[in-house]
Structure formats: C-alpha cells, structure tokens
C-alpha cells in the first residue's frame with residue numbers, strides 16, 4: 280500500500296505530515312524512526328499525524344525522530360493550519376486543533392489563497408521556575424517551563440561558546456526531568472530580541488522549535504530580562520511571541536512552508 284505524505288517545515292523544523300483520515304497508520308514509533316532517517320528514509324525531525332476530533336475541528340499527534348511521542352509542537356501546529364486550508368480540508372481561517380496538551384486555536388493569515396503565516400494560541404505556560412542543575416553539569420542554572428511539553432531555558436552571554444551537540448544530550452537527560460527535556464540556550468540581545476538555539480528531546484539539534492521559542496520568551500519575561508513581546512531568533516529564522524504574564528495565554532506567530540508531496544510504500 281502506498282501512503283501519501285507531505286514534507287513541511289516551520290523555520291527549518293521539518294516533519295513528515297500524513298492525513299490519517301485518509302491513511303490510518305499503525306506502528307507509529309517505528310515509522311517515525313525509519314521515515315525520519317536522512318539517508319535511508321525521507322529525512323525529517325519527526326512524524327506528524329493529522330486526524331479528526333470529536334472535541335475540535337482536527338487533531339494533531341507528533342512523534343520525534345527517535346519515535347517518542349510529544350504532547351505539543353508549535354511549528355507543526357502552524358504547518359497543520361496551512362495543510363488543512365491549502366489541501367481543502369477546511370475553508371475556516373480560525374481552526375481548533377486537538378492536541379495531547381489541550382485544544383489550541385490557530386488563526387491563518389491568508390493571501391491569494393495561500394497561508395502566509397499562522398498565529399497560534401499556545402495556551403497558558405505552566406510550572407515556571409528556576410532550577411539548580413548542580414555543579415556536575417556544564418551550566419548550573421536554568422528556567423523550567425511547560426508549554427504542554429517540558430523545556431529548560433539556559434541564559435548565556437555568548438551563544439558561540441555553547442557546544443550544543445555535546446551539552447544538549449547531557450542536559451536532555453538531567454535527573455530533574457524524568458521524562459527528558461527540550462533544552463534551549465538563550466542570549467538576550469535587547470528587551471525584545473533573543474537569540475536561541477535548541478536541542479530537542481528526541482530529535483537533537485533542530486533549526487527551530489516553536490514551543491521552545493515560547494518557553495524562551497516566558498523564561499526571559501519571568502527573569503525580568505524582556506517584556507510581553509519578543510522576537511526569538513533561531514538558526515532557521517524568527518518567531519514572534521506575545522505573552523502578558525503569568526496566568527495569561529501566549530500567542531506565537533510565524534510562517535509555515537510546504538516542501539514537497541511524496542508517496543512511500545508500506546512494507547507491513
């Protein structure tokens with residue numbers, strides 16, 4: 280059987296998207312691992328499933344490249360908005376998306392039939408607190424933030440001094456985070472601009488992380504370094520974040536891009 284998929288990216292954070300209303304899939308962990316591999320698979324940061332929902336307009340499930348399932352993905356939520364609209368699954372520009380971390384509201388900005396950017400109500404950031412990582416670790420302090428999935432934001436003075444590929448996997452498995460954690464290194468450039476690089480749980484270094492950008496803006500505001508509006512500058516590009524403070528909803532705005540459509544043969 281042949282499965283149709285679409286490769287999409289949000290600022291270089293690339294996933295394989297499958298409409299499971301048309302192609303119900305099984306063995307999802309296995310598929311995410313095999314299809315994400317760059318040389319022998321399609322190559323991606325993971326697999327995203329678009330489905331129906333009895334609580335919202337549509338649903339999203341996200342699997343990292345190591346097969347682990349996450350509860351939320353910021354970049355994929357924007358890409359799903361584009362997919363749904365441009366493949367004619369909806370004519371709505373306000374879409375409710377059911378995720379494992381609750382229902383998120385997408386607002387599509389459409390120009391000449393194409394979705395140019397998507398604003399996502401990412402819900403209320405939770406569990407924001409300083410963490411002491413301990414002397415045995417290359418960085419001693421960070422801010423933990425839940426955006427539905429777990430994040431650890433570490434502020435640094437010079438991004439170029441962070442050996443991300445070395446410290447990322449060590450911090451991802453810090454004992455304070457039994458479910459592992461996404462690790463963001465953040466350099467505050469000024470009150471509204473933050474440079475950020477990410478080591479994603481289950482996928483490693485990626486070009487951008489939507490929930491990671493949200494967590495970074497939250498950690499910067501929480502620690503008094505930024506205000507309610509921030510641009511997060513990642514390797515793959517910029518995301519705009521608006522957050523009025525604790526207990527408030529956070530909004531993320533950014534692009535979504537289709538790379539190509541393809542088919543893959545199922546061997547099971």
Ligand SMILES: N[C@@H](CCC[C@H](N)C(=O)O)C(=O)O
Pocket residue numbers: 292341343348349350351352353354355428429461479480481482485487488489490491
């Ligand atoms: N790239 C994503 C987050 C994907 C899931 C993450 N690696 C996790 O395991 O929590 C984003 O754009 O938010």
